[in-house]
Amino acid sequence: MDKEFMRDKFNLLFLDMEGKNYRRSLDVIFNENSESEAETDADVEAGRSYGWIHARFILTGLGMELMYKKFQNCNFGTCSGAFCRWRNVLPIGMSDTPGNEMVRHYCPI
Structure with missing residues (x-):
């Protein structure tokens, strides 16, 4: 940052x-x-x-x-889904409260 x-x-x-x-x-x-x-x-x-x-x-x-x-x-990894063909993913937070949820990956496909 x-x-x-x-x-x-x-x-x-x-x-x-x-x-x-x-x-x-x-x-x-x-x-x-x-x-x-x-x-x-x-x-x-x-x-x-x-x-x-x-x-x-x-x-x-x-x-x-x-x-x-x-x-x-590809710093955030790739999607292993069958139809995604290892596309790049983005991190996504499911909550604004720290410690409430883990960061997940979002596949844009």
Whole structure:
């Protein structure tokens, strides 16, 4: 993901309402924390925050372009269906709630 997108405060509007340690989790994402390497609550919150930021990023023009390139390069795998002939697949999230559902593959055929 583009770091400039993550650093632009406009792109992060209203995300601070969803996490309790939002500013601290941004420090963890950018490796600007001075704590030990042990997993803390801030690390878990940073993972959630990164997911929310990533979800916004892939809806931008640059994000869609990068996702399309990954799709073309078969970074997400292929479909093993009988009629699909190993077509490229896309990842799809079935829920917006972290940990609620696993990521699945979508075959566009």
